[in-house]
Amino acid sequence: MARSLDGLVLAPVADQAPGQVGTRTRFSYHEQGGVIWAEYTGGDVVRGHLVGTRAGDRLDFRYVQLKTDGTTSSGHCASQVGETSDGRVRLTETWEWESQEGSGTSVVQEVAPG
Template identity: 85%
Template sequence: MARSLDGLVLSPVADQAPGQVGARTRFTYHERDGAIWAEYAGGDVVRGHLVGTREGDVLDFRYVQLKQDGTTSSGHCLSTVTDLPDGRVRLDERWEWESQEGSGTSVVEEVTH
């Protein structure tokens, strides 16, 4: 199993669709006893939260976010945690909106300070 996500900051490696999470978005993850949660913001997202579980290297969570235009949206995501050769963490994600149409994939990686 990849290392704990607790305290890690991750960011998308590329922009998603306009008005969504993008390369300027930062996720701060927390993990304890199989539970995971994170706060995120940046780009078009004013504030976002995710909460879910981790079993092995699979995260299963729901997310909700407030965008710059004042609208909110929510969805479900399954992510696979892997360790990169340089020691950073990567999440390969499959997500689907629940509050609107749309689904896709994304990749987020640990930000080095």
């Protein structure tokens, strides 16, 4: 199993569609006993939260966010935990909106120290 996500800050490696999570978004992860949660903000997201579970190297969670235009949205994500070539945590994600149309894939990884 990859190391704990607790206390890690992760960021997307690429921008998604306008009005969604992007490279300026930061996720602050927590993990305890198979439960994961995170707060996120940045870019078009004023405040976001995710909560779910971890089983080995698989995450399954729901997310909800408030955007700068005052709208809210929510969805579901399944992620595979891995590592970058320099040992940082990387999540390969498959997500789907539940409050609107749309789905896709994305990669977030631990922000490099410094």
